[in-house]
Amino acid sequence: VENYTIAVDAMGGDYGPCVTVPAVIKALADLPHVQIILVGNSNQITKILQKYHYNPCQLTIKHTTDVVMMNDLPAMALKYKTASSMRIAIDLVKTGQAEACVSAGNTGALLAISRYVLKTLPGIDRPAIIGSLFATAEQKNLQILDLGANVDMSAKNLYQFALMGSVLVSVVENITRPKVGLLNLDAVHPAANKIVQQTDALLASSTEINYCGLLTPQKIFSKDADLVVCDGFIGNIVLKVAEGSASYLQFLLKNNFKKYNWLTKITAILIDPLIQSVFKTISSDYCNGATLLGLQKIVVKSHGNAGVMGFTQAIKHATIQIEKKVLTQFAARLNNAP
Amino acid sequence: VENYTIAVDAMGGDYGPCVTVPAVIKALADLPHVQIILVGNSNQITKILQKYHYNPCQLTIKHTTDVVMMNDLPAMALKYKTASSMRIAIDLVKTGQAEACVSAGNTGALLAISRYVLKTLPGIDRPAIIGSLFATAEQKNLQILDLGANVDMSAKNLYQFALMGSVLVSVVENITRPKVGLLNLDAVHPAANKIVQQTDALLASSTEINYCGLLTPQKIFSKDADLVVCDGFIGNIVLKVAEGSASYLQFLLKNNFKKYNWLTKITAILIDPLIQSVFKTISSDYCNGATLLGLQKIVVKSHGNAGVMGFTQAIKHATIQIEKKVLTQFAARLNNAP
Numbered sequence: 214v215e216n217y218t219i220a221v222d223a224m225g226g227d228y229g230p231c232v233t234v235p236a237v238i239k240a241l242a243d244l245p246h247v248q249i250i251l252v253g254n255s256n257q258i259t260k261i262l263q264k265y266h267y268n269p270c271q272l273t274i275k276h277t278t279d280v281v282m283m284n285d286l287p288a289m290a291l292k293y294k295t296a297s298s299m300r301i302a303i304d305l306v307k308t309g310q311a312e313a314c315v316s317a318g319n320t321g322a323l324l325a326i327s328r329y330v331l332k333t334l335p336g337i338d339r340p341a342i343i344g345s346l347f348a349t350a351e352q353k354n355l356q357i358l359d360l361g362a363n364v365d366m367s368a369k370n371l372y373q374f375a376l377m378g379s380v381l382v383s384v385v386e387n388i389t390r391p392k393v394g395l396l397n398l399d400a401v402h403p404a405a406n407k408i409v410q411q412t413d414a415l416l417a418s419s420t421e422i423n424y425c426g427l428l429t430p431q432k433i434f435s436k437d438a439d440l441v442v443c444d445g446f447i448g449n450i451v452l453k454v455a456e457g458s459a460s461y462l463q464f465l466l467k468n469n470f471k472k473y474n475w476l477t478k479i480t481a482i483l484i485d486p487l488i489q490s491v492f493k494t495i496s497s498d499y500c501n502g503a504t505l506l507g508l509q510k511i512v513v514k515s516h517g518n519a520g521v522m523g524f525t526q527a528i529k530h531a532t533i534q535i536e537k538k539v540l541t542q543f544a545a546r547l548n549n550a551p
Numbered sequence: 552v553e554n555y556t557i558a559v560d561a562m563g564g565d566y567g568p569c570v571t572v573p574a575v576i577k578a579l580a581d582l583p584h585v586q587i588i589l590v591g592n593s594n595q596i597t598k599i600l601q602k603y604h605y606n607p608c609q610l611t612i613k614h615t616t617d618v619v620m621m622n623d624l625p626a627m628a629l630k631y632k633t634a635s636s637m638r639i640a641i642d643l644v645k646t647g648q649a650e651a652c653v654s655a656g657n658t659g660a661l662l663a664i665s666r667y668v669l670k671t672l673p674g675i676d677r678p679a680i681i682g683s684l685f686a687t688a689e690q691k692n693l694q695i696l697d698l699g700a701n702v703d704m705s706a707k708n709l710y711q712f713a714l715m716g717s718v719l720v721s722v723v724e725n726i727t728r729p730k731v732g733l734l735n736l737d738a739v740h741p742a743a744n745k746i747v748q749q750t751d752a753l754l755a756s757s758t759e760i761n762y763c764g765l766l767t768p769q770k771i772f773s774k775d776a777d778l779v780v781c782d783g784f785i786g787n788i789v790l791k792v793a794e795g796s797a798s799y800l801q802f803l804l805k806n807n808f809k810k811y812n813w814l815t816k817i818t819a820i821l822i823d824p825l826i827q828s829v830f831k832t833i834s835s836d837y838c839n840g841a842t843l844l845g846l847q848k849i850v851v852k853s854h855g856n857a858g859v860m861g862f863t864q865a866i867k868h869a870t871i872q873i874e875k876k877v878l879t880q881f882a883a884r885l886n887n888a889p
Binding site: 347398429430431432433434435446447449450451453454455456457458459460461462465466488 | 772
């Protein structure tokens with residue numbers, strides 16, 4: 214295996230270096246051919262590093278004190294936080310010192326800075342975000358795009374993202390011809406929306422994409438598709454409502470089991486690991502790592518609240534994309550596109 | 552208690568008279584002061600009625616053979632299905648022969664026909680739909696509007712619906728001053744959307760509404776609010792994704808319990824009723840009956856796939872609104888609105 218380097222924004226996410234540093238150590242142990250540049254406050258980073266054993270040849274620290282905050286406006290972060298850990302990590306990818314960047318920081322800022330610094334692929338105006346919703350029972354993740362904020366995307370753009378997303382799903386999930394579905398709100402009147410109508414036609418005529426047709430929101434979870442395509446506004450709602458209802462149901466289950474008699478209480482104790490295991494499959498610790506699609510380089514976004522296991526997943530997500538040369542595959546597919 | 556009459560579209564929904572007729576019998580037994588007119592194919596209706604005991608004074612059949620199909624376009628149903636069970640049931644409300652209409656049929660057609668026949672309240676262009684998402688552990692339902700298809704609603708309209716929704720929630724859920732939240736997609740940048748911004752200002756300045764501020768989609772299920780307000784496009788996605796993820800999680804739970812050793816299998820059998828009870832609270836059989844808000848009369852929409860228990864719930868939902876005189880309360884609130 215070739216050696217390569219990944220730049221990690223050590224300060225991003227809800228927990229910063231407390232999560233990112235142990236996750237990097239864990240990833241490096243599993244991936245001896247990978248080098249990581251930890252970008253962030255070197256005092257904080259080294260303090261945590263001292264607790265771990267690792268191969269020092271695999272790890273570099275790039276010191277910087279500025280940080281993009283979770284509530285920074287993307288445009289402001291782009292303009293003023295040019296010395297932030299997020300920006301420096303992306304710059305390292307631009308200059309070729311790293312092959313990919315991984316960050317758990319502010320999504321809007323990551324999109325804006327990546328787009329500005331790394332540029333988009335020909336014909337694509339803004340990057341989209343592809344990520345997984347719940348993992349299915351067979352451990353295949355359902356992937357959905359766009360989870361970013363691309364409102365008013367053209368049918369051509371949606372089609373391009375479907376092409377790239379298809380490559381990514383086949384690589385990441387190891388599916389030869391992933392089934393691609395197009396989200397449509399209305400089961401009765403297919404494609405009332407004009408963009409959906411046009412995208413549907415483009416996808417249906419494609420030989421590169423294994424298109425399985427329109428999907429209503431109820432059908433997202435039915436495994437009819439490996440990849441669901443929709444615009445960023447809808448994708449965002451889908452993601453957040455799915456997360457919200459899952460944690461609400463977990464709460465309901467726990468509450469119900471507690472409230473009955475001694476038999477149900479004992480059963481609740483017995484069954485708890487099973488319930489945990491089900492809900493673990495849908496947590497950000499299990500399936501984590503969204504990809505900014507349509508950039509000239511690889512940028513992976515970790516869930517802000519991911520723990521060590523989750524952030525390690527996000528790093529590995531980047532390594533798979535580097536090793537399988539997804540960028541070359543994207544370019545080839547886009548060249549063939551209508 | 553006063554006597555009054557409800558018109559029931561016997562042919563609507565996935566099961567038609569097989570569900571609506573037994574549900575009507577059940578409702579009448581519980582509500583001796585109510586009369587129901589069953590509108591639909593009298594052959595089919597009487598065949599089912601023969602299996603039940605009921606007080607014939609409470610029940611009338613209005614024969615009609617035409618039916619609005621689930622995939623009829625609303626405009627076509629409005630124009631050509633003037634002798635359908637749905638239309639006749641609504642006409643009965645218009646002419647004062649019934650106080651409310653209950654249907655499990657085509658939502659778009661019900662909206663279009665109700666709007667055309669019954670007219671909207673002053674200042675309101677189209678009716679919205681208010682209904683419950685999951686029932687909470689304490690059996691209070693979380694209500695959400697608009698579940699209809701009102702895209703591009705004005706802030707003023709959203710405010711008017713919030714006023715009426717607030718009345719309805721206080722009546723139906725028996726909450727004195729229901730907490731009203733406004734859905735906002737972005738937790739970081741409050742009210743990026745202009746309509747949300749304006750509605751937020753209107754709600755915040757209202758003395759009639761117990762406004763608790765902006766809610767992100769993840770927070771919908773947190774019980775911070777009794778009523779969540781959003782436009783019909785987003786509301787529709789929220790409803791469908793919540794339904795989809797709930798049934799997906801139920802599937803995951805069942806599958807996981809089956810696959811382990813004999814101990815987990817036994818536990819699974821023991822725990823099954825509890826899981827059922829949790830998922831029952833979120834099924835259309837438990838919390839059913841959405842209301843078309845902003846009309847001059849009462850129209851209740853049952854979930855298309857509701858069973859007998861669910862459709863009975865929808866009928867009772869209509870009776871509460873009649874008895875608590877919600878229409879009078881709506882008018883009073885709207886008169887005071889800015």
